[in-house]
Every structure is written in C-alpha cells, then in structure tokens.
Amino acid sequence: MTSNSNGAVPTHGLGPFLQDARLRWVVAIAILAFLVVAPMIFGSYITVILTNALLYVVLCLGLNIVVGYAGLLDLGYAAFFAVGAYTIGVLTIQFGFNFWVAFPFAVLAAVLAGVIIGGPTLRLRSDYLAIVTLGFGEIVRFSARNLEITGRASGISGIQDPSLFGWQIRTQTDYYYVFVVLAIIAVIASFRLANSRLGRAWLYVRHDEDAAEAMGINRVQVKLAAYVIGAIFGAVGGAFFAANLGAISPESFSFEQSVLVLMAVILGGMGKIPGVILGAFIIILGPELLRDLGEFRLLVFAVGLLLIMLFRPSGIWPGRRGA
Template sequence: MRRRGKSRTDFVRDLAIIGSGRHWLAVALALSLLALLPFVLRWTHNLNWLTFLNFTLLTVIAVLGLNITTGMAGQLSLGHAAFVLAGGYALGVFTVKLGWPFWGALPVATLLSGIAGFLVGIPALRLRGFYVAVTTLAFFYIIQFVVRNIEITGGIHGLIGIPYPYVGGLAIKSDIRWYFLLLVFCVLCILASVNLTRSRLGRAFLAIRDNEDAAANLGISVGLAKLRAFFIGALFGGLAGALWASYVSVVKLDQFTIWDSIWYLGMMVIGGAGSTAGTVLGVIALRLTSQVLHSIGSSGLIPLSSNLTIYMTYAIFGIAIILFISFRPFGLIAMWQKLKANYKRWPFGT
C-alpha cells in the first residue's frame, strides 16, 4: 500500500499553502459559500445571524493574534483583550477626537497596539510561564485604568460616533457590507498567520515555546523573539479592536473585559493552540455553541430565566475547557487530523 505524503520530495509544492488542485477547489468552494452566506441569510430573513458572523470574524482576527503569542511562542497572555481595547480606543481617538480618516487611523491604531504588546513583552524577558500570565493580567487592568481616567478617551462614557469606512466610494455601513470587509481582513490575517509558520520567525517561536534554552543554541535570541511574539499578537488584537470600534461606531470599556481574554484563551485551546486552522475552528465552535445555547435560552424552550442560561453557558464552557486541556490538549484540530489519518490508513491500523 502506498502511504500518502510520506516521501514527497517536491518542496515547492510542500511550501505552498494550497498544495493541490483538489485543495484549490475546496478553498474556492468554501470562499464562494462564505460569499453567498449573507444573501442566503437575507433571503431567509435571518439577518441577526449576520451580526453574529461579523463578530465571529472579528473574534477570529483577535484570537489569531493570541495564538501567535501564546499558541506558537508559548507566552501565556491573560491580557489579550487589552490589545483589542487599545486598538479600538486608538481608532476612536484618532477619528473622533483628532478627525483623522478611517483608513489613516486604522494602521496607526494597529501599530500602536503592537507597540503596547512589545512593552508588555519586556517583563516577560525575565519571567517564565505563569509569571508572564500574571504580568499580562496586570497590564490589562493598568490599561483599563488609564483609559477610564484620562480625558481624551471619554472616560467611563467612552467615545461615540466613530465613522464607518469607505471602500471605493462605497460606505461600509450595513451589516452585509461589513461582512465582506471583515471577511477580507480575516482571510488576510489567516494568510499572515500561516505565512508565519513557514518562516524562520514562526519556527523560532515554536522552538522557544518548547525549550527556551535549546532554542538559544539554535542562534535564536530568545528575548527578542518573545518581544516579537507579543508585538505580532498585539497587532492582530489591535486590528480586531479598531475594526470592532468602527463596526459598532462606539468604544466603551465594557466592550473589552477580562472575560474576553479568558474566552480568547478558551477558544484557542479548544481549537488547538499553535495551529491557525485550529484557532479558526475553535472560535467558530465556541461562538456557534454559545449562540445556539443563548437562542435556546431566550426561546423559552427550557423553563429557565435567560440570566440563568447565560451562567449555564459559562459553566458548560468551563467544563469543556477543562476536559479539552485534560484529554485533548491539542484541541479540535488534532482530533480532525487523527480522524483524517485513520481514514487514509483504513483498514490498516488505527
């Protein structure tokens, strides 16, 4: 029996993200389905699902960032929501207070968030594991405190009237237009994340995650690599925050809570830490389940108050995360890969 993928020596094809004609077909099919989805939703009068989709796309961008910092480089971050917050507020201040155009403010807001990430990374240079997590947690509260207490961010009231972007004269105002804009950003972020895994820096991240000391002997400056991991992760988070701010046209502190940080981590872990595909899968899985549970809760199908169903959702996710960490630490993506491998080998071995 010929075992597929065992002795492929065509490096060029191996390097490509999409390696075969069949793979191209699958990607084209998936993208066209995603492009058709909003029209199907409109046709079936399910437009509230479009809002859900848009937030899911934003979350994917944010969690991809966390996956770089924590999943790839192994720097446990409990403060990822702070970067999302920073990106959102930066865009708000630039557009509302300083009157910048959206497309001018977006890259600067993203970059500022990245720089915030770089700064958070500095204490991590001398710390390992859990202590890094505590630093990032502290950073979250510091940035929240600062934003609440300075004037330019609008304090507890936040900022309202954040402008929507124009693309080629087209105002991105409706949910459906936002969907396409966010889809483009999301696909670009996925590409960047995959690119990272096929570059020297991505492998340096994996190496320091697995063994800082041995990584140094590969010639990797561990400290610099950690700072870069925080920087890139925060870039993604900042981009998500900035887009989010414009999408909902306001920024308020309760948009970005410590719970979001925890959710991001949960999504990444359940999907498969370190894997781009896993991260996307995790975000979709968790958001979809949570949406379904909320729908059931508010539909009155079960005789419980909607408040109670929200808490039950939390409890269910808590249990899910614990179960995944204990029994499937590499997440949904590893389960999928195992299934695929077994299918290929069938009926030989398991």
C-alpha cells in the same frame, strides 16, 4: 522529542483527511464561496453573528501566534484589542482624523504597547508573564474608564463609518465582507508566519528554550516578535470593531473578553490554524445555538476548557499525533 503534549507542528494542523493538497483547495474554495453568499442566504441577524465570529477569527489567530506558536500565555489579550479600538475612537472623535489616517496609529500604538509590556517581562518565567499580561489588561481597562479623553465609563460613541476608494462601508453586510477579507488576510499571514524562519524559531523556543538559544536564536527577540505580531492582529480587529459598532466602552475589553479569545484558541487546538478558526466559531455560535444557556454560557465553556486540558490537551481538531 520531549513529552510536550501541545507540540504538534503548526504547519501540519490539517486533519489526516485533509492531507491531499487538491482536496484542501476544494475545501478552501467551498468555505470561501459559502462566506461570500452567506449574507444573501441568511438574514441580517445571522450576518451580524457571522461578522462577530469573523472578528473572533482575527483575534484568535493573533493570540494563537503568542500562545500557540511561541508558547507564551497571554491573559490580557483584550488590551491590544482595546488599544486598537480606542486609538481609532480617540483620534477620529477627539482629533477629527479620518479612519484610514488613524488606522496606522492604531497599529503603531499596539506595537508600542507590545514592546513596552513585553520588552521587560519576556525574560521572566512564563507564569510571571501570564500574570503580568493579566495586570496589563486590567491597567488598560481601568485607564480607559478613568481618563477624560477615552470618555470614562461611558466610552466613545459616534465613530464614523470609513469609506474605501469611494465605497462607503455602511451596512451590516458591508462590514461582514470587510471582516471576511480581514479573516482571510489573518489566515494567510498565519500560514506564512508558521512556515517562515521566525515560525521555526518559535517552534524551537517553545519546545526547548535553552537548546534554541544555544543554536543562536535570540530567545527574547523571538518572543517579542510573537507578542508584537499578536498585538497587531488584536489592534486591527479592534480598529474595525470600533468602526463597525460606532461606539466602544471599557466593558467590551474586560478580562472575560481575553478569556473567551484564549478559550477559543485552546478549544480548537493551539497552534493549528483550522482548529483555531473552528474554536472561534464555537465560542461565538455556541451560545447562539443554545440560547437557553444564559448565565451558564461561560460555565459550560469553562468546564469544556478544563475537560479539554485534562483529556485532550491538543484541542478538538483532529490534529496529527506525536511530534
């Protein structure tokens, strides 16, 4: 194998102490049980924070497919998050759609955005791609700020709470459970993808593009698949984010947002699902635990990111060495 330091196989992300399959199930069920009872134990404040952390789990797992699995640096991931949120906002408020009718359009819009931006640029060198995605993120935000239909700088407010089979999703606890379900779906989808034919193709392309191509893998197609699937995760997160807050504005989708999601993915460990989940929780809970940080919050994370890259490029989760 090459000296690829971020090359841990995604499916083997669990730490050495979790190699035992039975133990793994016990841990998974314990976490699940904790998530179910958490709002009953903690107050509404912590429930809000946990909801936010779960949203980040969805976003980070989505970006992880792009960065961790396919090895493409995406610096404008917030754009897909924005596309999902704004599609819901525009369709429900300006056109009076029901949330669930608008939802497929949100996903479709993200797929289209992913194909439009990824299609022509995925052939390029990876650092060009990084900067194109950065530019794309800014284009989306500027457009949201300048267009009449997206409410310009003040954004869109008054987005209705959706109901599901007669269950009106309304309170903070309701949304918390919605995000628990979304996060679980995202985790399962990530595991399934990593183990799929496509997941192995990503691994190959990430390690050696030319060799992968020589083995009959369509490089651009495989990358595009990662890009579009990542976009779908982002749009789903964005759609429920819009419903949860009821109001969205361009500043929720800034470059900082893209960077925070990316930091979470890298801090935890690119390509490793438990690591990425851990990263999402660190990024959201960290500032809450250290309230006094204030403006230093991002600086602390940025220094952390730099140190991780220099000294532990595979992230903080104790992943398997080598590969």
